[in-house]
Amino acid sequence: MIVPYDHILILAVLLFLTGAACVVARRTLIMILIGVEIMLNAAGIALVGGSLKWGVLGGQVFVIFIMAVAAAEVAVGLALIVHSHRRSGSVEADHYHLMKG
Amino acid sequence: MPGKTKAIQQKAAVSEPPSLQERTMSVYAVIFYLLAVLILTAAGFAVTRRNAVHAVCGLIVSFLGTALLFYLLGAPFLAAMEVIIYAGAIMVLFLFIIMTMKVEADGDRSRPRVRRWAFPLVIGAVSLTAITILVWVGPENRLPLQTAMAAPSAFGTVLFRRYWPAVEIACFLLFVALVGVLYLGRAGPKEDQSFPEKNP
Numbered sequence: 001m002i003v004p005y006d007h008i009l010i011l012a013v014l015l016f017l018t019g020a021a022c023v024v025a026r027r028t029l030i031m032i033l034i035g036v037e038i039m040l041n042a043a044g045i046a047l048v049g050g051s052l053k054w055g056v057l058g059g060q061v062f063v064i065f066i067m068a069v070a071a072a073e074v075a076v077g078l079a080l081i082v083h084s085h086r087r088s089g090s091v092e093a094d095h096y097h098l099m100k101g
Numbered sequence: 102m103p104g105k106t107k108a109i110q111q112k113a114a115v116s117e118p119p120s121l122q123e124r125t126m127s128v129y130a131v132i133f134y135l136l137a138v139l140i141l142t143a144a145g146f147a148v149t150r151r152n153a154v155h156a157v158c159g160l161i162v163s164f165l166g167t168a169l170l171f172y173l174l175g176a177p178f179l180a181a182m183e184v185i186i187y188a189g190a191i192m193v194l195f196l197f198i199i200m201t202m203k204v205e206a207d208g209d210r211s212r213p214r215v216r217r218w219a220f221p222l223v224i225g226a227v228s229l230t231a232i233t234i235l236v237w238v239g240p241e242n243r244l245p246l247q248t249a250m251a252a253p254s255a256f257g258t259v260l261f262r263r264y265w266p267a268v269e270i271a272c273f274l275l276f277v278a279l280v281g282v283l284y285l286g287r288a289g290p291k292e293d294q295s296f297p298e299k300n301p
Contacts, residue, residue: 002129002130002133002173002174002245002246002247002248003129003130003133003134003245003246004243004244004245004246005246006236006237006239006243007133007137008133008174008246009232009236010232010233010236011137011140011141013229013232013233013236014141014229015140015141015144017225017228017229018141018144018145018148018225019144019148020221020224020225021148021218021221021222021224021225022147022148024220024221024224025148025217025218025220025221026148028153030153030156030195030198030199031148031153031156033195034147034148034153034156034157034160034195035148037160037187037191038144038147038148038160038163041163041164041167041187044167044171044179044183045167045170045171048170048171048174048175048176048179049174049246051174051175051176051251052174052175052176052246052249053246055249057251057255057256057259058259058264060176060178060179060251060256061256061259061260061263061264061267063176063179064179064182064260064271065267065271067182067183067186067187068271068274068275069271069274070186070187070191071186071190071191071275071278072274072275072277072278073278074191074194074195075194075278075279075282076278076281076282076285078194078195078198079281079282079285079286080285081198081202082198082201082202082285082286083285083286085202091202
């Protein structure tokens, strides 16, 4: 017997809002990516808790796909950051307005 | 009357094991709350650092706490994956990029820090209140969850029997990401000029 599912959900919500605040408030592209990571992690916590609550493995399986998506997102995001750093010499989100290949 | 006393005694005898169980339950609950505090504190530490390397270190602690939480919630395979993929691969990738690029600290001084964080905090407080109310009025979530453990073999069976199309799609997504990274990471014409060839 652990805690009610409510508490797991509230933990996930708090973590998600932390990540969302990071995405909105920070200017550096790297910190924005870190915020997205925190949000994906919060979604994973909610899914694993739901998987335990209903006794279905689908939630845990979905967390694996979240991890795959997070890995792909981080790879592309960091490549974009390197690209931006090469173009403009800055990693601020405001300076990255040239989306030319 | 004696029958009633006996029934009460039986009830007392029956209700004694739950008190023991309650104690073990509270141990799991205490672990959960400790992990929750650890995860939230580390994430909060991470999002408020000016130095990106410190932020990544805080995030690693947060992910390790999440891995322990996954283990507590009955997902040992996911706990291992969390350590390997998130705390290992992704965070090392972050550190690698940060250290190769000599990223300066978040140097936005045009707006004061309070005003930069005010809007996200207000939005966060409002949505937190809304979701807490939603969770609170939701049905039948008060009961503590039973502990369970999903064996990695059962997990793999479900993953590859029932969800194999999703596995294929995830593979394709990773492949597309690889191609995109190679495309974005190639040296542009400017870099070719700025790095003259060694043997002309």
